[in-house]
Amino acid sequence: VPIVERLINMMMRPGRNAGKKMLATNIVRRALKLVELKTKKNPIQVLIWAIENASPREETTRIIYGGILYHVSVDVAPQRRVDLALRFITEGARECSFNNPKTIEECLADEIVAAAYGDSSSYAIRRKDEIERIAYAAR
Template structure:
């Protein structure tokens, strides 16, 4: 007798449901909430244009944790950090941690940034709209950077720091590094219009 598993039975880490609401319509296409038990695709997206949009959002967070430094290339360590972080978020907020993560990404994704334009040897800074793919990349990068900075030379473990950063970003708390960074990027873009 074969046991069939439908997509409704699959939960991230065996615990968290991916039935999540994405409020930002521009990010809806790029935040992949496809249910996967193990968020580890092994780089199958690598050689396709916009392939990382097909990666589950939890795996993109895991991949961002593997930035150069202490965790470079250690995917299992990053996997365990995110797994523990999601448990901490669920205990602290009482909500689905995937939903909290999506709220944090929506709140910390900058809508406008600055680019350099050289014109006759003179450099101008011009405000430009940010593509949805880059918005998610920047949001995840700032969330992870804030967590790493909070736990560096500090007895607080990275799991707690990441959970606090995600919760603060989801609540639009100005104590969050990612929220401050987004506001700084948008303020600079506003001044260079």
């Protein structure tokens, strides 16, 4: 499935937006136009950079050994890395636009640009750093 299509599918996630693909498509389309206006670069390329920067390289998994639960650090599969990055980007956009006059399109565009340039103001980058920090501690 193409990367933009997967972003659109992630935007449909929460309860009241579930199944409204046209709405999600229009949100992503307007957000990518805003990304192009902000960066003067190809918005798909900026999205790819955002996914590369926002995808965690390792995370923890739980292993029960002798009745005791241990958290063990594991590498993340490539497909899961992309899925997690897209999830973090959409969660960040949703969180930003909630109870805020900014539209979801503006928030999604800001999140993509911030993640593409590795800015720690991005929700996706903060989540990635948090997951990797926990995994590093569990080595």
